[in-house]
Amino acid sequence: MASTSTYDLAAIRRALPALAEVVYMNSGTEGIMAEPVLQAYFAVLGHFERYGYWDRPRIAGAFAEARQRLANLINADPDEVGVTHGGTDGVSIVLGSFGFRPGDQLLIGDQEHPAITYPAFALQAVAGIEVRRFRFCHDPRETISSFTSQLTPRTRMAAFSHVSCETGIRVPAAELIQIAHEHGVQVLLDGAQSIGMFPVDFRALGCDYLTGSVHKWLCGPKGTGVLAVRRDRLDDLTPRYIGGGSFAEGFPAGDLNRPETVQIKFAPTTARFEYGMRNPALYAGIVSAVDYLASLGWEAIAEHERRMITRLKERLAGIDGVVLQTPMEWEHSSALLNFRLEGVSGRELSRRLWDDWKIVQRAVREPEGVRLCVAYFTSDEDLDQVIEAVLAIRRGKS
Secondary structure (H helix, E strand, O other): OOOOOOOOHHHHHHOOHHHHOOEEOOOOOOOOOOHHHHHHHHHHHHHHHHHHHHOHHHHOOHHHHHHHHHHHHHOOOHHHEEEEOOHHHHHHHHHHHEOOOOOOEEEEEOOOOHHHHHHHHHHHHHHOOEEEEEOOOOOHHHHHHHHHHHOOOOEEEEEEEOEOOOOOOEOOHHHHHHHHHHOOOEEEEEOOOOEOOEOOOHHHHOOOEEEEEOOOOOOOOOOOEEEEEOHHHHHHEOOOOOOOOOEOOOOOEOOOOOHHHOEOOEOOOHHHHOOOOOOHHHHHHHHHHHHHHHHHOHHHHHHHHHHHHHHHHHHHHOOOOEEEOOOOOHHHOOOEEEEEEOOEOHHHHHHHHHHHHOEEOEEEEOOEEEEEEOOOOOOHHHHHHHHHHHHHHHHHHO
């Protein structure tokens, strides 16, 4: 069945030359940059690298432009948005800057990326906090119940993914955030697997902090991300990394040769976390990437991915021995899925898909299986290749 996307899918795919060689189904790790974006990005990067500081004033506006584009995308104020090195960077900024005290509890999900689990357990080891976990369930009512049951008077923050990187479950984020706030708990929402996939509204969700990766579903420069901090939460975070750009204009104040006279005041925006040397070409690349996808239409992208992932689930579910480990309903899931093939380990299945069929994906350890992502450029031919590969691997094991 042909795709009925509102954009020209064939033209879009021609702008992604890798698709002539591989079936790319791993935007959840790294997206691939379209040629028009890449050319614009390389032009700025090349000129800046050749001319250095002479070129910086010409492209300095990219800093504000990138924050503005990301703010528009997630419905935040530009002053609430900062550019990071990725989703992991944003999570570590929030968790590392928040005023946890020994005995405080941090509540996280049971399907989190190391971006959340690693800093969480590091804080448990070095700062004396307690990490608790709640379950991501196919039924959102069960997720809500598990989340609520894990809250205690000592819970200071909840940090969890909007979409599970392991199973593609979309958590009922707005409901969880409301419950957390009713208990006096702040919320860090990890949007690494949602921003750029479907509309994410920072204001409507009500979270205190939102992080995401620009290099995943937005297909921007590798090693770029976004951090949004609600205005009234900004001073709840004390930056741990300090450099040029960290302080408000006019600070540090006092005589630097007389340390006892020095006063500081942090910048009044989330850009306070963009300390030190920053490459403006990366910011220009973010602008180009966001503008390119915006020209296709965010609703059109979400609808295309909904249609593609639904077809893929239905076709995989029709294969004997395939077990889907992702909800079927789009509103409870996303553009990524996890499946397993009985009799084949997830690692072996992933290897066969990669080596024998050139299908770019990744193995998942828990629940064991393979993760496939559809993107704005995924075609029915891509789905055909996946189904043919799974059937061939199944026959080889039957």
